[in-house]
Amino acid sequence: MKAAVWKGNNKFEVEEVPQPEIPPGGMLVKVSACGICGSDLVKMRDGIVQPPVVLGHEVSGVIAELAAGEHHQFKEGDAVVVGHHAPCGICHYCRHDSPSMCSQFKSTNIYPGGFAEYFATGGENLAKATFKHNVSHPLAAITEPVACCLRSVHRCKVYPGDTAWVVGAGFIGLLMTQILVRRGLQVVATDLDESRLAMAREFGASAAFPARSRKAINAIMELSDGRGADLIVQTAGTSASYEGTLRYIRDGGIINVFSSVPRRDRLTVDLNQIYYRDITVIGSYSPAPQDMAEALRLITTREIAVEPLITHRVGLDAVGDAVEAIYRRECLKAVVVL
Ligand SMILES: [Zn+2]
Ligand SMILES: [Zn+2]
Secondary structure (H helix, E strand, O other): OEEEEEOOOOOEEEEEOOOOOOOOOOEEEEEEEEEEOHHHHHHHHOOOOOOOEOOOOEEEEEEEEEOOOOOOOOOOOOEEEEOOOOOOOOOHHHHOOOHHHOHHHHHOOEEOOOOEOEEEEOHHHHHHOEEEOOOOHHHHOOHHHHHHHHHHHHOOOOOOOOEEEEEOOOHHHHHHHHHHHHOOOEEEEEEOOHHHHHHHHHOOOOEEEEOOOHHHHHHHHHHOOOOOEEEEEEOOOOHHHHHHHHOOEEEEEEEEEOOOOOOOOOOOOOHHHHHHOOOEEEEOOOOOHHHHHHHHHHHHOOOOOOHHHEEEEEOHHHHHHHHHHHHOOOOOEEEEEO
């Protein structure tokens, strides 16, 4: 089968690779679409993976083959979204609402990755992280990132009418904006790029202004009766952008850490601010299966618009070009379509 193999830098080559063996109780899926995720770029940039490797984990496809003798709701030919990690559901982490910290979650995967004609995955993913769908594959491929955002918001205690500052109106920021607006929050979005701010307004943001502009701060203060944001969602940036936002969180507010930062980037925080001002800092990494199901439902019913966010649809032979377009900030979301 063919796969787009990462060869170092932003270079990918389509090569013939062996079709993966089906792990016990698992399945082989013919890939129809796979999103290119910011985390794929981080894995390459920060040396978390080494070339040659097949990346891609935001997958939608069709079941090509199921391991024999299994009894479940799936059959060959089903269109499915497959989470690349599957929690066990019974360990300490799973029972304490930290499914992405489960050892089974971390050890399960899809093989070799989503930028390929086929991937295989084990019985754990089939049982816990596979969802049938009837929506177009490129839209379904967006399930995992939407699910990441949903879980992150579920973890924040916010109420209708609250004011949220979404820092960064890229693909994730625009998903976050939609999710928070649906929950009745007033969203102020900031970004460097005017076209992204325009989209944030279209998705219901109460205000959207260039990053670091006084207007954004004024909007947050006005919407919150001078208290500051109830919630700050950091979808982009560095420690400097965190420092720039901290003073605008209200007493008792929540800071949602939802992006990786460059390695070795450190934040210096006045802990008394956290203590005396009752600030909550929440990290959220990866979704739970129920978030995947909810995300797929919201995409299917169009309650969350993902189509306008897909700016690039490319073949396996253009993964590298799409990655470069992402770095040039020309691309909101690229999906590899097979
Ligand atoms: Zn992803
Ligand atoms: Zn577990």
